[in-house]
Amino acid sequence: MTGQAIREFAPAKVNLSLNVGPLQADGYHPVDSLVVFADWGDVIFAEPAPEGLHLSVSGAHAAALESEAENLVLKAAYALRAAAGRPELSARIVLEKALPVAAGLGGGSADAAATLRALCHLWELDFGARQLAEIGSVLGSDVPACVYSRPLLMRGRGERVSPLLAWPDLHGVVVNPGVPVATGPVFAAYDKTEPQALVPGAMPIAGHGDAAVTLTAALKNDLQTPAIAMVPEIGTVLDALEGLPGCRVARMSGSGASCFGLFDDEPDARTAADEVAAQNPSWLVQPVKFASALV
Known part of the structure; x- marks a missing residue:
């Protein structure tokens, strides 16, 4: 084990598009989604500990996680330790929570993924990104x-990942109205629309913005309409974004409520x-850059 603390960024995940197929027998919906990652997110710190796995949470949205008996961060740590076959491995982990919870920004998943990357370095494990992704798929x-x-x-269901070969930096604004949205009810409402089987699209390629x-x-987000029906604030956010000079696209991310x-x-x-932000002081508003394929 190294003696140096590891810092790993956990960027917000934004679904530029989200096509969803009908519910399958395994309880999951097949998806086809174009995903990018922002220069805004949570941070994971991992450092050596005498024994065991320990987690503390700080940051603007730490309070929202206080009731979670077992955070995804700890689940990721245990999963990585099990995959390595090294039950003696230990670490002290700090999650600095900047992203809102249940916001459609993949915050918990980003935290789990960053934990896998950070502990892989801390514990000097020989796992590549593909192996870490396989471990992460159970989380x-x-x-x-x-x-x-x-x-x-x-x-x-998300486990089939194809990195884009050509995609530029994009500039945007992420807005969350401060209303948490549970994913399950949104998918259930979408199921009532009798969705059709997915027809996979071509790999998107773009050389410039x-x-x-x-x-x-x-493109579109299939969950946007049922989510707005459940949480009208999402529609209010989209109207605000669409009314801004220079806004080329306004859309909900994931199952909401962030747009x-x-x-x-x-x-x-x-x-x-x-x-x-000036017109809606209660909203979380963040200008972002979505990183290119050359990262």
């Missing part, structure tokens, strides 16, 4: 994508974020 459908934390397609935004604009708007450049995104 949650979004964890394999979050292990890679780069533009990609998620398919299957305008092409990527145009491609994204032609994003895409803009041509960073100044436009920051100006838009300032305007939304």
